[in-house]
Amino acid sequence: xxxxxxxxxxxxxxxxxxxxxxxxxxxxxxxxxxxxxxxxxxxxxxxxxxxxxxxxxxxxxxxxxxxxxxxxxxxxxxxxxxxxxxxxxxxxxxxxxxxxxxxxxxxxxxxx
Amino acid sequence: xxxxxxxxxxxxxxxxxxxxxxxxxxxxxxxxxxxxxxxxxxxxxxxxxxxxxxxxxxxxxxxxxxxxxxxxxxxxxxxxxxxxxxxxxxxxxxxxxxxxxxxxxxxxxxxxxxx
Numbered sequence: 001x002x003x004x005x006x007x008x009x010x011x012x013x014x015x016x017x018x019x020x021x022x023x024x025x026x027x028x029x030x031x032x033x034x035x036x037x038x039x040x041x042x043x044x045x046x047x048x049x050x051x052x053x054x055x056x057x058x059x060x061x062x063x064x065x066x067x068x069x070x071x072x073x074x075x076x077x078x079x080x081x082x083x084x085x086x087x088x089x090x091x092x093x094x095x096x097x098x099x100x101x102x103x104x105x106x107x108x109x110x111x112x
Numbered sequence: 113x114x115x116x117x118x119x120x121x122x123x124x125x126x127x128x129x130x131x132x133x134x135x136x137x138x139x140x141x142x143x144x145x146x147x148x149x150x151x152x153x154x155x156x157x158x159x160x161x162x163x164x165x166x167x168x169x170x171x172x173x174x175x176x177x178x179x180x181x182x183x184x185x186x187x188x189x190x191x192x193x194x195x196x197x198x199x200x201x202x203x204x205x206x207x208x209x210x211x212x213x214x215x216x217x218x219x220x221x222x223x224x225x226x227x
Contacts, residue, residue, distance in 0.1 A: 034214040043116070043202050043218030044155065051213075089154050093214030098168035099145070100214045102154035 012109045019077040021106050023090035026071060030092035033066055034100065035075045039086045044102075047075070047088075077108075085110045114139060116219035118203050124225045125193050133188040133222045137205030144186040145216060146178060147202040155202055161186050162208060190224075198226045
């Protein structure tokens with residue numbers, strides 16, 4: 001069946017350092033892999049996605065890496081800021097299907 | 113430009129009761145998805161509505177039903193509430209076509225507590 005899991009439940013990072021959040025997935029048929037950020041008391045917010053035929057995509061201060069060989073997805077945040085403190089979810093979607101499957105989340109704590 | 117709005121923000125019900133949650137999608141969006149998020153967990157897909165029809169459904173019982181109106185707004189109904197239905201219910205909207213990528217715009221949710 002489909003599942004999206006994360007390696008670490010909590011990640012603490014010093015302000016200014018780079019953060020790396022990892023995720024393992026099991027559904028090789030997914031077409032898109034997505035990262036969402038959820039701040040306390042708010043709904044998830046789309047950060048970046050990557051199509052399954054790519055291995056890297058960059059956004060503003062974020063980079064997503066996809067390794068299909070080992071079914072691994074990561075989100076890199078450069079120069080982590082206090083505003084980056086949140087729970088990060090990886091998710092996946094198969095084109096033509098209408099549901100996005102979320103993992104359990106990693107809490108990122110930024111230490112000032 | 114208003115984003116996704118949900119109501120009510122918080123509500124308390126007792127077991128066996130019924131609840132209706134409401135969602136207005138982001139302007140320009142025609143597709144609405146509903147998710148259930150238990151404390152400390154990721155959102156779980158309930159169903160999605162497009163053109164007033166349920167297009168896809170997750171692994172939720174028939175007690176969970178929905179509706180989409182011509183103005184694209186949507187309702188989620190849950191009958192015969194159980195303690196385990198206590199969760200944050202999230203509405204997400206998207207434009208048909210963009211849904212395939214997994215880019216969703218979420219509201220802030222309705223926190224349901226069942227006593």
